[in-house]
Amino acid sequence: MSRKRLYAALALLALVTGCSGNASADGAAKLSLDAALPTTVPDGPKIVVGDPTTEVALKLSGQYDKVSKYVQFANLSGGPQTTEAFRAHALDVGSVAEIPPIHATWTGLHVKIVASKFRKDPLNHPIYQLGIAPGTTVKTLSDLRGKKIAYSPGQAQGALVLKVLQKAGLTKEDVKLVELPSTGDVYVNALAAKQVEVAPIGGVQIKRYLAKYSKDGATTIPHGIRDDAGHLYVPTESLEDSGKAAAIRAYVAAWGVAQIWIDTHPKEWIQGYYVKDQGLTESDGQWLVDNAGHPDISADWSDAIQRQQATIELLAKETGNKVIQAKDLYDLRFQAVAADAIKAGAK
Known part of the structure; x- marks a missing residue:
């Protein structure tokens, strides 16, 4: 809206x-x-x-x-x-x-x-996964270093990004946070356009993102954090x-x-x-x-x-x-x- x-x-x-x-x-x-x-x-x-x-x-x-x-x-x-x-x-x-x-x-x-x-069983049923842009190689959380990551302050996805960085032993200075609203398809579109390299995506967006862009190299990885x-x-x-x-x-x-x-x-x-x-x-x-x-x-x-x-x-x-x-x-x-x-x- x-x-x-x-x-x-x-x-x-x-x-x-x-x-x-x-x-x-x-x-x-x-x-x-x-x-x-x-x-x-x-x-x-x-x-x-x-x-x-x-x-x-x-x-x-x-x-x-x-x-x-x-x-x-x-x-x-x-x-x-x-x-x-x-x-x-x-x-x-x-x-x-x-x-x-x-x-x-x-x-x-x-x-x-x-x-x-x-x-x-929240770790086996997370709300979000980390969407990885086509052409970007991220297989573990440590691979996030230096990456452009979608970030929405004041929203659940933004907090999740900070928790993921903490778990990976990284700080905000180790990555490039790109402030974007997490509404609608903003994150999926940003990943597809390679505006960001990593973004937390949830719900049916996970399925649709992979169905549409996996042929181009898009992937997702679990974050291993309660969300x-x-x-x-x-x-x-x-x-x-x-x-x-x-x-x-x-x-x-x-x-x-x-x-x-x-x-x-x-x-x-x-x-x-x-x-x-x-x-x-x-x-x-x-x-x-x-x-x-x-x-x-x-x-x-x-x-x-x-x-x-x-x-x-x-x-x-x-x-x-x-x-x-x-x-x-x-x-x-x-x-x-x-x-x-x-x-x-x-x-």
Whole structure:
């Protein structure tokens, strides 16, 4: 989505929802961020959610009507769009990878993670591989020295590049980082045009890149690093509104159940999402399902917080930002919400 279209979408959302972003705009007392979460969603308040994938899952699984009473979905995703929507007070929940909550905090936006999803056996089911441009020889991570590498600060792919360099014993000075947005086919096109020699590419782009350019010498290599984090995060002002906090809690529960439905209904998901919604072929959808593995949604975020802290410290060192505490990014009141809903649904 272009910036112009994004701003138009945000303006429309603000108009339709009446979202002021100020939790106490109606004079109601704020809900403390350490108060118990309300468990009943009142009539009236709605949250705006940028989570298009889960929206489709809820519709396919027949659960959409249960959340439509308190959720309005926005066709927004990814860190930059979500953060801008938060700043415009037009969004309450965003679905992103590991980096946007960190980056948002560094830019002065107060956010909290309220749900986390990972992959079982993540090293065998990575989200990204390192795409290697035709004519470039990179077979191991040590071969990255001196190469032009696509880099997107503030996004998951950018953090992955820094982690890969760290694992290889290299620094930013040992390579040439080329700043490019990681949206759409930008990285694939940059590799094909040899604008960069290495770029992290994910999803069906891996399959399509090799199918189209392997005859010219294009390859991919694994990076061997966990890249499977997926979060729902929210501006703290939404959590300070008791009605919205209750709706966010209910959405997190529905989100958890939806992730398991996706995993246990692969045929329906391929047809309903990858083919009908995303316009992919059935074989592309099957490839994505096969390579995704199974979701891991835990009621204990301790390990996730520890990994997040390591990421923060690496990024802070490389970007000059202040080290923040990962535990402060997580709202632990939500820690077991999705996992408990999954358990209840399995009974």
